[in-house]
Structures are given as C-alpha cells and as structure tokens.
Amino acid sequence: MNTQNRRPNMRLHRNLCFAVIDGLHLVFNEGEYADKVIQQLLKRDKRWGSRDRGFVAETVYTIVRYQRLYAEIANVKAPYHRDDLWRIFAVWATLKGIKLPDWKYFTDTPSRKIKGRFDELSKIRKYKESIPDWIDELGVKELGEAEWTKEIAMQNEQADVILRVNTLKTNKADLQLKLQSEDIETEFLPNHPSALKLKERANVFVTQAFKDGWFEVQDASSQLVADYLDVKPGMKVVDVCAGAGGKTLHLASLMENKGQLIAMDIYESKLRKLKVRARRNGVHNIEMKVIDSTKPIKKLHGKADRLLIDAPCSGLGVLRRNPDAKWKLQPEFIENIKKTQQEVLEQYSKMVKSGGKMVYATCSVLPSENQEQVQKFLTTETGQEFTLVKDKKILAYKSGFDGFYMALLEKK
Numbered sequence: 001m002n003t004q005n006r007r008p009n010m011r012l013h014r015n016l017c018f019a020v021i022d023g024l025h026l027v028f029n030e031g032e033y034a035d036k037v038i039q040q041l042l043k044r045d046k047r048w049g050s051r052d053r054g055f056v057a058e059t060v061y062t063i064v065r066y067q068r069l070y071a072e073i074a075n076v077k078a079p080y081h082r083d084d085l086w087r088i089f090a091v092w093a094t095l096k097g098i099k100l101p102d103w104k105y106f107t108d109t110p111s112r113k114i115k116g117r118f119d120e121l122s123k124i125r126k127y128k129e130s131i132p133d134w135i136d137e138l139g140v141k142e143l144g145e146a147e148w149t150k151e152i153a154m155q156n157e158q159a160d161v162i163l164r165v166n167t168l169k170t171n172k173a174d175l176q177l178k179l180q181s182e183d184i185e186t187e188f189l190p191n192h193p194s195a196l197k198l199k200e201r202a203n204v205f206v207t208q209a210f211k212d213g214w215f216e217v218q219d220a221s222s223q224l225v226a227d228y229l230d231v232k233p234g235m236k237v238v239d240v241c242a243g244a245g246g247k248t249l250h251l252a253s254l255m256e257n258k259g260q261l262i263a264m265d266i267y268e269s270k271l272r273k274l275k276v277r278a279r280r281n282g283v284h285n286i287e288m289k290v291i292d293s294t295k296p297i298k299k300l301h302g303k304a305d306r307l308l309i310d311a312p313c314s315g316l317g318v319l320r321r322n323p324d325a326k327w328k329l330q331p332e333f334i335e336n337i338k339k340t341q342q343e344v345l346e347q348y349s350k351m352v353k354s355g356g357k358m359v360y361a362t363c364s365v366l367p368s369e370n371q372e373q374v375q376k377f378l379t380t381e382t383g384q385e386f387t388l389v390k391d392k393k394i395l396a397y398k399s400g401f402d403g404f405y406m407a408l409l410e411k412k
C-alpha cells in the first residue's frame with residue numbers, strides 16, 4: 001500500500017501543504033469531487049512546477065483513499081475541523097517517513113504511536129484498505145473473501161495513465177514519436193491495440209498532440225469495450241449511454257468515420273462535451289440525441305446493427321480513479337442503479353435489428369451488476385430474443401487496469 005512508499009528526504013512546503021488541507025476540506029466536508037477539487041487547486045499558483053503539482057494531486061488523492069485508516073489513527077471524526085485535517089496530514093507524512101517541520105500544526109505529533117496504530121489496524125481489511133463496512137461486506141458477499149481482498153487492495157493503487165490513439169488522425173508509432181518530442185515517454189500494451197501507457201505521469205492535456213486530437217485518455221479496460229462490439233464502417237451504431245463519449249469516439253475510429261453513429265444520453269450537458277471532443281477528434285459521423293422521452297428510442301426500434309449499453313453502475317471497478325466514491329456511494333444507490341440496469345437492457349435492446357449485436361458493459365466488479373443482470377435479462381420476454389455470445393470479467397488485481405465487465409449478445 002501507498003503508506004509504505006516511504007519518502008524520508010521529502011521536504012514539506014507550506015503553501016503546498018495549505019493547498020492540500022484546503023482540498024481535503026472541500027472533499028471531506030463539502031462533498032466535492034476529488035478530481036474537480038484537484039483541478040482547481042492546481043490553478044492556484046502559476047509558479048508551481050510539475051513536482052509541486054504532483055505533490056498536491058498525489059497527496060490529496062492518497063489521503064482521500066486512506067481517509068478511514070488515517071482518521072482512525074489520528075483519532076478524529078468527520079466533519080473535520082481544520083486542526084483535524086492537519087492531524088490526518090501528520091499521519092500521512094509520518095507513515096511516509098517524512099520529517100515533520102516545526103510548524104504549530106505538528107507540535108505533539110505522536111510518531112511512534114502512529115506507527116503502532118498503523119500496524120494494528122493494517123490487520124483489519126476495512127481499515128487497511130479504508131472502506132466503509134457495508135462496501136467491505138458487499139465485496140465479500142459478491143466476490144468471496146480471497147478475491148475481494150486482492151481486488152480492493154489493487155483498487156487503492158494509483159492508476160497508470162493510458163492513452164487511446166485516434167486512428168482517424170494518426171497511428172500508435174507516430175503518436176509515440178510526437179509525444180517523445182514533447183518529453184513524454186510511452187510504451188505499447190500487449191492485447192490493447194490502440195493503447196499507449198505513460199512511463200511517468202505527465203499532464204498530457206497541454207500537449208500539441210492532444211490539441212490536434214491524436215489521442216484521448218482512456219483506461220486500457222475501457223478500450224476493450226468498443227472492440228467487443230465488432231463494428232464495421234458503414235453500420236448504424238447506437239451508443240445509448242454515451243455520456244461525454246469516451247467510447248463513442250473509439251467507435252467512430254473503428255468505423256473509420258463511415259456509417260451512422262447515434263450517441264444518446266439522458267443528460268444534454270454530457271453530450272455537449274462529446275460535441276467538443278468529436279470536433280477535436282475529427283469525427284464527422286456522430287448524431288447526438290437526448291433521451292427526454294421514450295420517443296427517440298421507439299423511433300430506432302429494430303434499426304441498429306450494433307448497440308452499446310455502457311450502463312450507469314456503482315463504479316466499483318474504477319475506485320483507483322475515483323477514490324472519493326468509497327465515501328459517496330450509498331447502498332440504496334446500488335439497489336436503484338441495478339433496477340436502472342434492468343430497465344435500460346429491457347428498453348434499449350429493442351433498438352437492435354434481427355441479426356444485430358449489442359454489448360452491455362459496466363465499470364463495476366460486482367457480479368450482481370454484471371453477469372447476473374445479463375442472465376436475468378435473458379429470461380425476460382425481450383431478452384429471449386437474444387443469445388449470449390461471450391462475456392469478459394476484468395478484475396483490476398488480475399489485469400492491472402480498471403475493473404470492467406462486458407457481454408456481447410446477438411439478436412436472433
């Protein structure tokens with residue numbers, strides 16, 4: 001785990017630590033999203049170099065990841081007073097072996113006691129991995145003790161940055177060279193035909209290659225979804241939970257910009273983001289439709305060669321990217337989202353034409369959101385028209401990438 005990543009030579013800088021404390025306050029006490037908070041924090045001081053920015057981002061993320069463990073060791077309870085946040089920070093720094101400066105926030109920090117408590121609590125998974133009791137129980141129930149223990153440990157690791165090359169504009173080798181010219185080293189990933197992995201973290205969004213639409217940032221597991229749908233140029237393809245279009249853009253590349261790609265979502269704001277991304281990617285064949293009634297769906301009944309249902313889910317496969325989800329998720333949300341998953345399968349699958357195919361995917365590792373949903377769907381009246389061709393369950397601890405599920409179904 002991260003806490004054993006000791007950095008004894010690191011010096012703490014006051015303004016960076018203040019930024020971390022402010023960020024933790026916003027995430028823990030104001031319920032803001034960690035990624036948004038970090039984005040804002042990094043704009044705070046233009047003089048910060050990449051190391052400073054890295055410190056702020058990584059420290060906030062790590063403390064959010066290990067909130068329960070650190071708060072327990074620091075003996076503080078939410079909502080956290082500013083002094084409590086400093087105590088949590090001191091726990092993080094002590095466990096990393098960082099020498100605490102003589103600032104007033106750190107007087108009387110009991111370093112030996114902190115290490116002792118850490119050793120004790122590390123024997124208990126819900127503290128060690130810093131998860132609410134109910135998520136721990138759910139994980140064990142769904143995946144079994146052994147598998148869950150490994151999976152949740154991996155879900156606490158920092159995720160690699162993976163790019164997907166936009167083959168409408170370039171190829172992997174040229175992208176690699178172009179990034180190299182901007183001091184960003186990458187490597188290819190076996191079994192992921194469009195992926196490049198960054199050897200070291202870097203802000204890729206400021207590169208010319210990104211501005212020119214040569215790549216998108218997309219995890220390696222997520223990149224397998226569009227491939228799974230087996231699209232061909234010229235087809236009519238519907239991406240019905242398109243969001244901001246990570247997978248829509250990939251589908252457009254695989255379709256070589258030929259054919260019709262309909263991106264739908266219940267939120268217009270998300271589709272607007274897709275519009276901007278599509279322009280940068282040089283994608284011309286996307287039509288966007290907001291689902292504001294059953295009408296746009298019914299109009300497409302029996303029309304699609306391919307359908308992607310990238311369903312809303314618990315996100316329990318992507319905690320590495322969204323560590324705050326551990327604290328934001330609620331059991332009722334998961335129960336409700338499972339109902340939505342059945343509904344979207346039932347309603348949207350009607351868009352697939354006879355002989356057409358559909359992929360149901362989630363970024364969750366829970367069988368109850370994945371294979372069990374597909375099995376349940378296959379027993380319904382609509383589902384009986386489909387056969388399951390294949391499915392893939394990706395666990396982060398086995399793959400090294402996000403936890404994902406995808407099932408390919410064919411309409412008879």
Ligand SMILES: C[S@@+](CC[C@H](N)C(=O)[O-])C[C@H]1O[C@@H](n2cnc3c(N)ncnc32)[C@H](O)[C@@H]1O
Pocket residue numbers: 240241242243244245246247248264265266267270291310311312313340344
């Ligand atoms: C997993 S996210 C999609 C991510 C996106 N496909 C991507 O690759 O970037 C699920 C999406 O489903 C949308 N959604 C939620 N309920 C929906 C519904 N009933 N019908 C259609 N879309 C829905 C959400 O707004 C969200 O954008």
